[in-house]
Every structure is written in C-alpha cells, then in structure tokens.
Amino acid sequence: MNRSLISFRMKLIMIMLLAISIPVLTTGYFMIDKAEKALLKEKEKKLSSIAKQLDYMLKGTFDNYLDSTGNTMTRAEKISHLNSRLGPLTDMVAADNAGVGVGYYYSDLDAVITYGPSSELGDKIGLSISETHPGRRVLQNGKPLVFTGKQVRGDIMNAMVPLMREHRIIGYVWANELTSDVVAQMRKMERNILLILAVGMLAGMAIALQMANALGGSIDKIIRSIDRIGNDLSYRLPASKGVLGKIPIAINGLMNRLVETKTHTEAMEEQIRRVDRLKALGELAAGMAHEIRNPLTSIKAFSQIAEESMEEGDPNLEYIGIIVKEVERMNGLVEQLLLFGRPSIKKEVEVNVPDLINRSLLLVEYDLRKKGLKVIKQLENIKMFADHNLIQQIIINLLLNAIQAANQGGTLEIRTFAAGNRLGMSFFNTGSYIDNDQKEMIFDPFFTSKEKGMGLGLSVTQNIVHLYNGTICFENVDTGVKFQVEFPGKEIANDESSSSR
Numbered sequence: 001m002n003r004s005l006i007s008f009r010m011k012l013i014m015i016m017l018l019a020i021s022i023p024v025l026t027t028g029y030f031m032i033d034k035a036e037k038a039l040l041k042e043k044e045k046k047l048s049s050i051a052k053q054l055d056y057m058l059k060g061t062f063d064n065y066l067d068s069t070g071n072t073m074t075r076a077e078k079i080s081h082l083n084s085r086l087g088p089l090t091d092m093v094a095a096d097n098a099g100v101g102v103g104y105y106y107s108d109l110d111a112v113i114t115y116g117p118s119s120e121l122g123d124k125i126g127l128s129i130s131e132t133h134p135g136r137r138v139l140q141n142g143k144p145l146v147f148t149g150k151q152v153r154g155d156i157m158n159a160m161v162p163l164m165r166e167h168r169i170i171g172y173v174w175a176n177e178l179t180s181d182v183v184a185q186m187r188k189m190e191r192n193i194l195l196i197l198a199v200g201m202l203a204g205m206a207i208a209l210q211m212a213n214a215l216g217g218s219i220d221k222i223i224r225s226i227d228r229i230g231n232d233l234s235y236r237l238p239a240s241k242g243v244l245g246k247i248p249i250a251i252n253g254l255m256n257r258l259v260e261t262k263t264h265t266e267a268m269e270e271q272i273r274r275v276d277r278l279k280a281l282g283e284l285a286a287g288m289a290h291e292i293r294n295p296l297t298s299i300k301a302f303s304q305i306a307e308e309s310m311e312e313g314d315p316n317l318e319y320i321g322i323i324v325k326e327v328e329r330m331n332g333l334v335e336q337l338l339l340f341g342r343p344s345i346k347k348e349v350e351v352n353v354p355d356l357i358n359r360s361l362l363l364v365e366y367d368l369r370k371k372g373l374k375v376i377k378q379l380e381n382i383k384m385f386a387d388h389n390l391i392q393q394i395i396i397n398l399l400l401n402a403i404q405a406a407n408q409g410g411t412l413e414i415r416t417f418a419a420g421n422r423l424g425m426s427f428f429n430t431g432s433y434i435d436n437d438q439k440e441m442i443f444d445p446f447f448t449s450k451e452k453g454m455g456l457g458l459s460v461t462q463n464i465v466h467l468y469n470g471t472i473c474f475e476n477v478d479t480g481v482k483f484q485v486e487f488p489g490k491e492i493a494n495d496e497s498s499s500s501r
C-alpha cells in the first residue's frame with residue numbers, strides 16, 4: 001500500500017481526535033474551576049446563614065440568660081449557666097446540619113459559650129480564642145468574615161457573624177465545616193464532571209474515528225482506483241456512497257470523454273496515414289501507367305499491321321489475335337491505374353444518372369444473363385453536373401462488384417434518389433456478405449478476394465466519389481450487400497421518374 005495513503009488516513013484521524021479532545025479538555029478545566037468556586041461560594045453562604053440563624057436565636061444579650069444571681073457568679077459558673085441555656089439551641093442547629101459545627105462566643109467572658117454538636121465538640125466550652133484568631137477581627141470591626149484555615153476545631157472553613165446588640169458587639173457566632181469535608185465534596189463533584197466529560201469525549205472520538213476511517217477508506221479507494229486507471233484506461237472507478245459518490249462519477253465521465261477523444265484521434269491518424277499511403281501509391285501507379293501506355297499503343301498498332309499483312313489461314317493469325325486481346329485488357333488496366341492515381345475531370349456536362357445506369361446495364365448484359373439475375377430498378381430522375389466518364393466508371397465498378405458477388409439466380413436492385421440537398425444511388429445484391437475483418441480493407445487498392453480481380457474497382461470508385469465531394473458506404477442488409485453513393489446536389493424533378501421491375 002502507498003505510504004501517503006496511510007498517512008492521509010492517520011492524519012485525518014489525528015486531526016479529528018485533536019479537534020475533539022482540545023475543546024473538551026479546555027471546557028472541562030474551566031468547568032471544574034468554575035464549579036469549585038461556585039461550591040465554595042455556596043458553602044460560605046450556607047455557613048453564613050446558619051451563623052445568622054444563631055444570631056437570631058439569641059434573644060437580647062447573654063445577660064438576659066443569666067438571672068439576678070448572675071452578678072454573684074464566677075466566670076466559670078456564668079459559662080456553665082449560659083451553656084446550659086444556649087447549648088440545646090446550638091445542638092439543635094448542628095443536628096439540622098450534619099458535619100457543621102456551630103457556637104456562641106461571649107466577649108465579656110472571652111469564652112466559647114457553646115459548641116455544637118456538644119457530644120463531639122463539648123470539650124471546647126470555656127476556651128478563649130487566641131490573639132491571632134480571625135474572630136478577633138470580627139469583634140473589632142463588626143463585619144462578618146469567612147475564614148479558611150487552622151482554628152480551634154482544626155482545619156475548617158469558618159463563617160463568623162458578629163453579635164450586635166444596641167450598637168455594641170457582645171460576641172460572635174459561627175458555623176464551620178471541616179476543610180476535609182469540603183474538599184471531599186469538591187472531589188466528588190470533580191469526579192462526576194470528569195466522568196461526564198470522559199463519556200462525552202469517548203463517544204465523540206468513537207464517532208470521529210468511525211467517520212475518519214470511513215472517509216479515509218473511501219478516499220483511499222478512490223486514490224487506488226485512480227492509480228489503476230494510470231495502467232488501464234478502460235478501468236472505471238466503483239461507485240461510492242454519500243458526498244464522495246460524485247467523485248467517481250465525475251472521474252468516470254472524464255475518462256469516457258478522454259477515451260472517446262483518444263479513439264477518435266487514433267482513427268483520424270489512421271485515416272491520415274491511409275490517405276498518405278494512397279497518395280504515394282497513386283502517384284506511383286499513375287507514373288507507371290503512363291509509361292506502359294505508350295509501348296502498349298505501339299504493340300497494338302504493330303500487331304494490327306502484322307495481322308493485316310497475314311494471309312488468311314496463317315496459323316500465326318490466332319496468336320496475333322490473342323496479343324491484341326491481351327493488349328486491350330492491359331489497356332483497360334492502365335486506364336484503371338490512371339484513374340486510381342489521379343482521376344481527372346476532362347469535360348463536365350449535365351449527366352442524367354438514370355440514363356447512364358440504363359446504358360451501363362447494357363454493357364454488363366452478358367454477365368447479368370450468365371448469372372441469371374433479376375434486376376429491379378427504382379430510378380428517380382436525378383441529374384448532376386459532372387464528367388460523364390467518371391460517373392459511368394462508378395456505376396460500372398459497383399454494378400460489376402454486385403453481379404460478381406450475387407448468387408446464381410439472385411436479385412440486383414438499383415435505386416437513384418434525391419433527399420434534401422443530397423442525391424445518390426445504391427446497388428444491392430443478394431447472396432453476399434462482407435466480414436467485419438474485411439470492412440476496413442475493401443477500399444484499399446489491390447485488396448481483392450477474387451481470383452482474377454485487381455482490387456482496384458472500389459478504390460478508383462472512392463477516389464472519383466471524393467473528387468465530387470461525395471460519400472460512399474456499404475452495409476450488410478438482410479441477405480446481401482448494399483453499396484450507396486451520395487453527392488451534394490439538388491433534386492431536379494420528380495415527374496419524369498421511371499420505375500421498373
């Protein structure tokens with residue numbers, strides 16, 4: 001497998017993973033940070049409101065809880081007395097808020113009056129706070145304070161609220177929680193957030209991986225297919241699903257057009273090569289024909305002189321006759337060669353095509369009869385301005401081919417027609433068929449399938465047709481072959497059209 005393919009798929013996967021994990025992790029970090037701060041704020045609020053509850057529960061001043069004998073009590077007796085009155089209140093509040101420690105501090109006695117839950121924290125009763133204790137600050141400036149750190153209970157978050165009575169600070173109340181408890185709650189919350197993020201990220205990654213894999217796989221497939229086209233132009237990309245499906249369709253369309261153009265170009269090149277070959281051959285043939293014609297004329301003339309000077313019954317007379325006949329045959333061949341080389345227009349007249357066909361049929365009468373062919377004519381009256389001899393050459397060549405190819409007792413069908421601004425003629429014979437592998441060659445000079453053929457008839461015919469900007473084509477029709485010639489030209493008149501069967 002190509003290395004670039006692996007890296008493409010891997011790159012895609014890595015990009016997708018980064019695209020998912022970076023935002024998720026950043027969001028996670030900020031979420032946890034925000035959530036922790038919110039939790040602490042919430043804790044502070046809760047502790048402050050519990051402390052305020054204690055403030056509210058203390059009716060009047062501490063003195064209200066000491067009866068008239070209070071004046072005679074020692075500090076310790078006062079603390080104990082106040083504790084017995086206020087202890088149940090703090091215990092009640094502590095019981096309502098599990099894990100929270102609450103209590104009263106009385107400035108005049110500089111002592112912790114209550115500390116609930118008393119079962120746990122009762123031993124702190126009567127203690128004074130140190131000089132550096134943050135409670136001192138609350139007593140001094142009369143402002144609530146939340147302080148986190150080491151205090152009487154241990155490492156705590158402590159919300160302290162001053163007890164203001166008639167513009168005097170008589171002490172303060174507090175509500176606190178162990179820092180370890182707060183941290184534990186925060187950890188629990190972090191764990192939940194991380195869990196949700198991890199599940200989300202895994203799901204996102206799974207989807208991204210699957211997408212990257214599918215997309216990368218499809219692109220790999222397309223790239224591999226394109227590589228394959230490099231070696232085999234006939235190969236077409238298999239269909240793909242989704243958005244990528246358009247790529248193979250577009251590439252296949254492009255390839256089809258490319259192959260079409262290539263085939264067309266090759267055919268044109270072959271045509272050009274063929275025309276070049278024919279031109280060279282034609283020039284050679286015309287040159288040779290010209291050279292041969294003069295001596296032939298002399299041979300024929302001298303033979304006729306010799307024939308005349310011979311006595312009747314001379315055994316050589318027969319040979320002379322053969323010489324003359326053969327010379328005439330060679331002359332015919334030379335004519336064909338000249339036509340093949342450069343058919344030239346000598347004299348142009350209005351040619352009545354049906355007439356010319358009828359006269360040509362007389363010339364091949366003997367061959368027609370020998371084959372016993374039935375001739376069907378459908379001749380529209382068409383006329384063209386052309387060299388009479390050249391058009392006759394076309395007719396005779398196609399007639400002879402049709403007669404030679406037809407089956408004994410078969411049919412020969414000749415038509416002339418005008419359609420739009422084209423006019424033409426066709427020759428159909430039964431009993432023959434042109435093989436696919438011969439289709440390309442029958443117009444080639446010297447291509448023949450006949451024992452005595454020269455293979456010049458069709459190439460000469462084609463040259464003349466082209467001279468008049470016409471086309472010649474053939475097709476295998478039903479039981480035979482039809483040759484058709486068309487020229488640019490106008491229909492002359494239909495009224496004289498003749499038809500015979």
Ligand SMILES: Nc1ncnc2c1ncn2[C@@H]1O[C@H](COP(=O)(O)OP(=O)(O)OP(=O)(O)O)[C@@H](O)[C@H]1O
Nearest residue numbers: 401402405432442448449453454455456457458481
């Ligand atoms: N009507 C037809 N039916 C079947 N095959 C044909 C027909 N006309 C031509 N051909 C084929 O095309 C070949 C070439 O024809 P072309 O007229 O050029 O040469 P030819 O007839 O063989 O020889 P020439 O015309 O020089 O005497 C023929 O030999 C024959 O195989």
Ligand SMILES: [Mg+2]
Nearest residue numbers: 397401457458
């Ligand atoms: Mg022929």
